[in-house]
Structures are given as structure tokens and as C-alpha cells.
Amino acid sequence: MSTTLFLKELKGSLFSSGVIAAVLALYIVCIVYMFDPEIAESLDLIIATMPELCAAFGMANATDTLLGFLLNYLYGFVFTWLPLLMIMILVNRMVVRPIDRGSMAYLLASPTSRLSLALTFALTLATMLAALMAVIVALQVACAEAFFPGDLDVEGLLQASAGLYCLWLFLGGLCFLSACAFKDARLALWAGGGLCLALFLVQMVAGVGEGIEVLQTFNPVELYDPYALAAGEDDAVGNSGILGVSGIALMAAGTAIFCRRDMNV
């Protein structure tokens, strides 16, 4: 771990992460503001008319609680796809581009081991994701308190958010591993990012179609179930644990490759 590099990478990540956070904040404010048990009923009606479309975007659960509303409209789609975008931007900025353009040479020209360089990158990623999580949780709680005091099940929200963080770690691990493993810059960025996108797409398709539920069996992103997490179900918590541990393992694998590979910088 290099503190100097960590601080520099954090600072360098602020802008792009800030933009993602701002977009998420906009969604949060809108969705919380839109919550109204009566409107929720009419939204339920929409869900009932187009169940497939809503299912594809992970918004298929009719609900009349504020937490259910948030889980339905934010935790299924917005909070998974946009953070994936952020992960790809960060990994590209820290690992893929510096190796491709050659500026990694300067980091390797300092008395810092490759192990600590890679760990610093992984830790920066995990920290930025944690910061993003803190922002969106705080904002949801604050908005809920402002518009509907006392209506939000904060504990449920925290549980779902912890599970979501594990999913983010998993996505981050895939992208980080791919960034470390591939020589070609485009492949390094898109093998991991593309795989994550593909998993989400498969999840969308599987949620819609009948008879193709088998697709859900082998898709790791299915391990993340915000409703079950909010309800505190043990299975869901365990599954999220699997996601989180896998994410860390993927980052460790990426680190191992980073330490051994040739860098033509």
C-alpha cells in the first residue's frame, strides 16, 4: 500500500465518481419525491399492464412501503448499471490507460513493489465504491426524512445496501482482473466490463421470459436479491457474502497477475 499513490488516485477519481454520484442523487430525489402510496397504486397498475418490461428493469415488485418503492425503482437497475460505469471508468483510469499509454513506467520507477501498487489500486476502487454507497444511503435517508418523516425502514435499507456493495465488489473484481490480465487495452477494459454487462442482460432476459429461468441458476448477479436482503433472510445474506468474497478473490487474482506480467511501458 502506498499512501501517496492512494491519495493521488482518490483525488483523480473524484471528478468522474462525483458525476456518477450526482446522477444517482438526481434519481434518488426524484424517486423519493414520487413516492405516494396512492401513486404507488397507479404505478402498480403500470407494472400489472407491462410486467415483462418492468421485470427486465428489476422493477416488478408491487409495493406500498417507501423501502419497497426504493428497492423496486433504484436497487434493481439504476444502482447496478451506473456504478458499473463508474467501476469501468476508475479501472480504466488507474490500470488500463497507464499501462497502454506508458505512464505506469513512472510508478514502476519508484521503490514501490508491484504488490503494493496493485493493492493500492484495488483499495482505491473499494474505497470510492464505499464512498458512493455512503452518499446514496445518506441521501435516501435524508430525502425520506424530509418528504416522509418516519416512513422509511432504515435497517432494511442498510441491509439491502450492504448486499449491493458486495455486488459492486464483485463487478469491481471482474473489471480489475480483466484490466490486469489482458495486454490489449480495449480487451483489458471490455472483457471485464462486457462480461458484467452481459450478466446483467442475461438477468433482464431471464426475468422476462418463461421457461428460461435456468439462466438465473448460473448467473452470479442473481445472488443479489435486495428484497430478501431487506427482509433479513439468511440465504440472501449468505449469497451476498459469496459475491463479496468472490469480488475480493477476483481482485487478489488480478493483483497476482499484475505482479508477474510483462509491462511494455
Place this chain on the structure above:
Amino acid sequence: MGNPVIDVRNLTKDYGKGRGVFDVSFRVESGEVFGFLGSNGAGKTVTMRHLMGFIRPQKGTASVLGLDCFNQRAQIQGHLGYLPGEIAIADDMTGIAFLTFMAKMKGIRNLDYMHQLIERFQLDPKPKIRKMSKGTKQKVGLVCAFMGKPQVLLLDEPTSGLDPLMQSLFIQLVLEHRQMGATVFLSSHIFEEVERTCDRVAFIREGRLAAIRSMDEVRASRTHSYQVTFADSQQLQLFADKAHQGIAIEPATEHQGSRTLLVSADGSVDSLVKELANYSVESLLSRAQSLEEMFMGFYGKEGSER
């Protein structure tokens, strides 16, 4: 001699299609300035990358200060200054932010020397590196390489993009650091920058070492050719017909009606000038031997030795 500072043995890295380095061996002794000459794509940067521990040898070993370049890179880097061949600096930083960052990464606490170097190179470090010209970026890279007063300096094409004044300053800097006891390894495809700094020089061609020579040997063996234009073709003919000691006439240049002749003189120009004094000469141009021609000379000689 004691333990070499840089020790490369049978280094091989094959990138296919003849690219890479093959069976390269050399040693650089402590306090020596060692030049590594070769045309583009000859394998200079690949060798440099091995020394920096960016890549692993397929065969052979590379070590600096007795430490393995790949496995003990972090330890080596504490004593090493590096200038990459292509300046690609994290592009959203200003020059000064980058230099202070690198000083921290390298554990350099005293920034006085860094500021001195910035001043000497007349570098304005405030703009973003992305917006700097090639020469200015090169100065940032040079300050970065030298600022820690490292024991070993690895410089890949150090003067590219620098104007002649800054080139001289660079040469002065290398000599100063040699005085301080630094060992310098610099690669180049320009003979002049090597000539003015190096004690010994290695020639690399198509990934193989063609020769290692002391600078004195290189200077002595470097033939000088001159383009002589006589007042008329008669004068030329008179000169060409007579045999001159130590002066060779390049055969292709001698033809009827011409007034211009290419001659080469080994050693000094003295004998040629004295000889030409007997003729009516309109102009005399010195023509430096190109690096490629010099290579061919070495390559031929080494080839026949094998």
C-alpha cells in the same frame, strides 16, 4: 574490476519477426557512463525495460547493483533514476504536481535539488503536462530522473526534443553526476550525444550486440570523409592519379568531367589538407560518417571475428 553496477548476461526476449533482443551480454562498471547505440527498433528500449524490471527475460539475467531487475525491482528503484523513451506522464497533472508526487513516491524529502534543476533547465513547471511541448515534457522527465541524485541512471534517448543549448546542459549534468559517483546507462540513436558523454559504447543491431568499444577506440576508428570540389576536372584528375598516403578515394565518385570527389582520411584531417594544398581547390566539405555506416564497419569486423 569490482562488481559491475549493471550486469546483463545472455539476455533474450523474442517478440517474433526478428524483434526483441537475443543473447545480449554486457557489464557496466561503477562510475562509468555507458552508451547504448542503435537505430530505431534495434532493441534498446527492450533492454532498458529489462533493466527497469518491467518485463522478464525469456533467457538470461539482468541485474542492477547485484539485485535481480524483475524480482527485486522495488529495492533497485530506491537508487535509480529513469528517463523513459516516450514521455507519457499521467496527463491530468501539472509539471510541478507530477514532480512533487514523484519525489514523494521515491521518498525524496529534500526538494532543493529538484528546484535547482527546474531552474537550470529553465522549465516552467506550472502548466499541465498534457499541454507541454515535447521538449518541455522531456525536461520534466529529466528533472524527475536526476532529482534524487541516484546512484544509477537509466536514460532512454535523453536529448530527444531538446534544443542544442539544453543538450549541452544535459551533457554537463551527466558529467556532474558521474563526478558524484553515479553510473549512467544511456541509449541513443544519435552518435554525438553519446560521443560527448560516454566512456564506453555498445552497438546493438537487430537485437544483437554488434560491438562494445571504448569511446577512444570509436573515435579513432571513425573514418572521416570529405567532399572536395576542385577548380576544374583537370585538377581532380591530377589528384586522383597520384597515390596519397592515408587518403582513400571513394571509387564511385571518380568519373570524367566531374570536379567533385569523395575522399576519406583515416586519423586526422591534417595529411589531407597538406596534400590538397598542392592543388587548386574550390571547396572542402566535411561529411560525418552516419551511425549506420559506423555500425556496418563494426558489424563486419565483429562478424569476421566470430
